[in-house]
Amino acid sequence: MSDVLRVGNASGFYGDRFSAWREMLDGGELDVLTGDYLAELTMLILGWDRLRDPSLGYAKTFLRQLEGCLGTALDRGVRIVTNAGGLNPAGLAAAIGALADRLGLTVRVGYVEGDALARPDALTANAYLGAYGIAACLDGGADVVVTGRVTDASLVVGPAIARFGWGRDDLDALAGATVAGHLVECGAQVTGGNFSFFTELPDGGRRPGFPVAELHPDGSCVITKHPGTGGAVTVETVTAQLLYEVGGPAYLGPDVVTRLDTAELGADGPDRVRVSGVRGTPPPTTLKVGVNNLGGFRNSMTFVLCGLDIPAKAALVRGQVAAAVGTDGLEFTLARTDHADAVDTEAASALLHVHLRDADRARAGRAFSAAAVELALASYPGCTLTTLPGDATPYGVFTADAVPQDAVPHVAVLPSGERVPIPPPARTAGPPDGPAPAAAPPAATTPAADPADGTDPPAERPTRRAPLGELVGARSGDKGGDANLGIWARTDATWSWLRGWLTTARLRELLPETAPLTVERYELPNLRAVNFVVRGLLGQGVAASTRFDPQAKALGELLRSRLVDLPAELTPGPDSLPGGPDSPAGGTTPGEGR
Numbered sequence: 001m002s003d004v005l006r007v008g009n010a011s012g013f014y015g016d017r018f019s020a021w022r023e024m025l026d027g028g029e030l031d032v033l034t035g036d037y038l039a040e041l042t043m044l045i046l047g048w049d050r051l052r053d054p055s056l057g058y059a060k061t062f063l064r065q066l067e068g069c070l071g072t073a074l075d076r077g078v079r080i081v082t083n084a085g086g087l088n089p090a091g092l093a094a095a096i097g098a099l100a101d102r103l104g105l106t107v108r109v110g111y112v113e114g115d116a117l118a119r120p121d122a123l124t125a126n127a128y129l130g131a132y133g134i135a136a137c138l139d140g141g142a143d144v145v146v147t148g149r150v151t152d153a154s155l156v157v158g159p160a161i162a163r164f165g166w167g168r169d170d171l172d173a174l175a176g177a178t179v180a181g182h183l184v185e186c187g188a189q190v191t192g193g194n195f196s197f198f199t200e201l202p203d204g205g206r207r208p209g210f211p212v213a214e215l216h217p218d219g220s221c222v223i224t225k226h227p228g229t230g231g232a233v234t235v236e237t238v239t240a241q242l243l244y245e246v247g248g249p250a251y252l253g254p255d256v257v258t259r260l261d262t263a264e265l266g267a268d269g270p271d272r273v274r275v276s277g278v279r280g281t282p283p284p285t286t287l288k289v290g291v292n293n294l295g296g297f298r299n300s301m302t303f304v305l306c307g308l309d310i311p312a313k314a315a316l317v318r319g320q321v322a323a324a325v326g327t328d329g330l331e332f333t334l335a336r337t338d339h340a341d342a343v344d345t346e347a348a349s350a351l352l353h354v355h356l357r358d359a360d361r362a363r364a365g366r367a368f369s370a371a372a373v374e375l376a377l378a379s380y381p382g383c384t385l386t387t388l389p390g391d392a393t394p395y396g397v398f399t400a401d402a403v404p405q406d407a408v409p410h411v412a413v414l415p416s417g418e419r420v421p422i423p424p425p426a427r428t429a430g431p432p433d434g435p436a437p438a439a440a441p442p443a444a445t446t447p448a449a450d451p452a453d454g455t456d457p458p459a460e461r462p463t464r465r466a467p468l469g470e471l472v473g474a475r476s477g478d479k480g481g482d483a484n485l486g487i488w489a490r491t492d493a494t495w496s497w498l499r500g501w502l503t504t505a506r507l508r509e510l511l512p513e514t515a516p517l518t519v520e521r522y523e524l525p526n527l528r529a530v531n532f533v534v535r536g537l538l539g540q541g542v543a544a545s546t547r548f549d550p551q552a553k554a555l556g557e558l559l560r561s562r563l564v565d566l567p568a569e570l571t572p573g574p575d576s577l578p579g580g581p582d583s584p585a586g587g588t589t590p591g592e593g594r
Contacts, residue, residue, distance in 0.1 A: 005163045005215040007156050007180070008226075011035035011082075012187030014042045014059050020187070020210050021069045025078060027226030030212070031163075033073065034155040035062060035082040036185045040480065040541060043149070044292045044396040046086040047123040057087035058146075063095055070096075071105055074143060081134055081155050085146040087124060089113055090413070093146045108415035110137030112147040114408055114422075117289060123396065124292040127403060130254035130283075131174075133412040133422045134158025140414035149290065151253055153181025156213060164217045168255070168425045175258040175280025176219025178251070183223050183241050183275070184211040190223060190241040192231030194553075196473035196560060203230045220276040222268050233271040236473060236490070236574065239527050243486025245477040247533050248447070248522045254287050254405065255425065256280040261524050282429040286402040293399070295544050296357055297364040297392035301372040303352040306382045310338060310350045313380035317352055320379055324371035325363065331355040331546055351386075355546040357395065364392035398480050398541030447520035447533075462568035468510075469560025470572040472498060476556035481545075483537040483552035485559065488529040490574045495528035497567055502530055510562045511555070513537070 008030045010020040014037045017023075024033055037059040050057035062084035073080055085092045093111040100107040112133035119125035126149035135158045137145040145158070160166065160177040183190050188208040192198065198205035209229020214222040224233055231237075242263065249261035257280060264277040305313045314334050322330060333353040342348035354372060358364040369389035376383055405424035412420040471494045476485045487502065489495035508515040518535040538545045538552060549555065 003217055005032070005160055006030050006212055007032045007034060007159055007184070007215060008212045009034050009036065009155075009184040009187055009210055010065075011037055011062075011084075012185065012189065013037065013039055014045070014061065014084075016187055017210075018061070018065060021065045022072075023229070024210055024226070025069055025072045025076065027209070027229060028212070030076075030078050032079050032081060032156075032159040034159075034184070035065075035080070035084060036152050036155060036187075037062060037082065037084040038086060038149060038152075040290055040292070040398045040478075041396075043086065043124050043126065043290060044398070047292055047396075048394075050087055051123075055088075055091060058089070058092035058095075059084035059086055062092070063099060066096065067099060067103070070100060070107065070144075071103060074105060074107060079138060079142070079159070080144045081138075081147075081159060082145070083147045083150055083152075083155060085111060085148045087116065087126070087148060089146045089148045093144075093413075096144055096146070108141050108143045110140055110142035110145050110415050111413050112137065112145070112150065112411070113413065114410040115147075115149040117403065117408070119291060122291050122293050125289060125401075127287040127289050127408045128254060129287070129408070129410050130154055130422075131157035131161055132255065133410055133420075135161035136412035136420050136422060137414060138162035140412070140416065140418070140420070142415050151181075152185040153178045153253065154255075156181030156184060156215070157255065160215050160219075163215075168427065170219075171256050171280030171282065172278065173217070173219030173280075174256040176221065176275070176278040177215060178253055178256060178258045178280075179242070179260070179263055179275055179278050180213040180215055180221040180223070182244075182246075182251075183238060184213050186241060186244065187211065188231060189244065190237055191225050191229075191233055192237055194475070195237055195240055196469065196475070196557070197236065201232050206230060208232075219278060220274065222272050222274050224272045233273055235265045235267060235273055236488070238265055238273045238275070239488050239529065240473060240475040240486075242527060243475045243484075243488065243524075243529055243531055245479055245484055246486070246531060247479075247484065247520070248531075249524060250281075252284055252288075254283055256283050257429070261526060264526055282427045283405075283425055285405060285428045287405055287408055289401040289403055291399045291401055292396045295395050295397035295540060296359040297361040298355065298357045298395045298544075298546075299364045299368050299390065299392045300353060300355045300546070301369055301389075302386040303354065303372070304349050304382075304384045304386060305334075305352055305380065306338070306345055306349040309380075310334075310336070314350075314352050316380050317354070317375065320375055321354055321372060324374075325356065325368050329357040329364070331357075333546070333548070335548065353546075353548075356392075357544070357546075358392075361392050366391060368392070395544050396541070397544050400480050447522060463565035464568050465563055466566050467560060468562050468564050468566070469557070471566060471570055472560065474556025474560050476552050476554070478538055478541075478551040478553075480541050481536050481538045483534045483555055484531060485534065485552075485555050486529055486531040487556070487559070488527055490528075490572075491570070492528070494570050495525075497570060498528075499523060499525075499530060504532070507532060507559075510559060510564070
């Protein structure tokens with residue numbers, strides 16, 4: 001048996017590239033192919049599906065993708081692991097069996113259950129299970145393993161456990177595989193998708209390939225992609241994904257707490273990045289639980305305000321709409337997209353977004369949207385709207401909870417039908433609040449204090465006014481109502497400046513919407529990165545948020561666009577000359593040996 005396990009990923013979310021399963025199976029050698037379909041919003045969507053039809057609750061797209069690929073996977077011995085089971089893994093497992101029968105194929109399907117929790121007032125409530133149920137299904141001979149809500153990284157950790165035989169105390173190996181799983185879980189994001197410096201990619205980022213993790217028995221891995229596919233795998237693309245949707249250096253999971261501050265990245269050839277040195281500590285005593293509730297109903301209308309007196313026009317609309325429907329649940333956002341002395345209507349216009357949320361569907365529905373339309377001839381000059389009146393739609397509220405690990409009945413259902421209980425880890429720890437384990441660089445798990453030198457550069461230090469993004473990259477995302485914002489420096493010199501300059505106070509200045517919120521700041525020196533967690537930026541979560549960027553995906557690019565005083569001696573670009581051996585298409589990548 002090979003000492004390398006090649007795990008590919010063909011889906012980062014429900015709606016990802018449909019052809020990716022075929023591309024990954026045909027593009028190169030694989031042992032396992034995974035597909036991640038679940039996000040907080042997806043669980044809400046699947047919950048609505050199940051309300052309409054109790055036999056649903058899984059990602060139906062996966063079945064259509066599998067129809068054209070199942071035979072190929074079986075012929076090539078590629079095992080499939082996916083969380084597309086959503087709220088009904090048993091239902092999807094049965095549907096796969098029926099699909100195989102229709103195609104004349106013999107397939108062994110296992111599934112993992114136990115994540116669904118009974119919460120009478122919740123639409124969905126699911127614990128984030130670990131990887132040992134997946135491993136048990138693979139050990140039981142499954143060609144396809146279907147799960148419900150497991151941690152995203154478990155889709156990779158489970159096959160590694162099955163291949164290498166890791167026990168619960170192999171914490172460093174489990175942590176290394178967790179990093180590998182986190183890196184490939186979002187598909188093309190690690191191969192150049194959503195990358196700050198996409199213009200430097202060999203193909204300009206037009207169609208990045210999907211990733212492959214080559215795992216080794218000690219938990220280290222190489223992140224790569226199939227030959228000839230687009231995008232690139234560099235230390236910077238890997239850094240960007242490692243910073244995605246994380247909090248502090250201690251990355252909590254059901255099987256291990258992974259110390260992100262111990263990960264070492266280094267180039268391993270073209271489109272290959274080695275990840276090593278990751279340390280793990282015992283997992284917490286509890287499992288995270290994602291809970292979705294129906295929050296009520298919502299509706300939106302957008303007024304176009306053109307030309308002069310934009311604030312006065314917006315004030316008039318506010319007063320008129322409030323008088324018509326009342327102020328409860330009403331929210332106004334004025335987007336100053338207008339330009340002075342513009343030569344066309346669009347460039348001269350601002351947008352006033354009006355949102356209404358209410359438990360009463362009738363009030364949030366036509367009563368609201370019709371009231372907005374009725375102002376067309378009785379409001380500000382040039383009054384117009386971007387949409388016709390519409391009905392209200394339901395929205396969900398996401399909250400996170402925790403339950404004891406031993407309170408969740410984690411079960412692997414093998415292809416034979418045998419049900420195998422998965423015991424919780426015998427060795428757990430409370431919330432990590434100390435340094436990293438011995439032999440790893442010490443680092444705090446609590447937010448880092450702002451550095452003492454986070455002040456403006458002295459007058460004698462020459463500066464130049466330019467966008468912050470000339471020197472740094474960023475990746476941002478959502479976790480419930482919170483947002484994370486990771487920023488990495490491209491050179492050691494820039495890192496030396498960035499960690500002292502980018503304090504929480506300065507972040508609040510650059511992003512004023514964060515000023516009234518709790519902001520936590522963490523440093524990851526191995527990555528030359530600072531990560532911020534902004535509590536409450538997204539309100540009650542993605543499905544309830546009326547923010548223009550409801551998932552905070554563009555928050556990092558907003559920060560990079562801000563004009564600041566950059567030290568004049570710091571030059572844009574990585575630690576290399578463009579096109580040289582350290583460029584994205586070259587043989588080595590910036591950051592090796594950090």
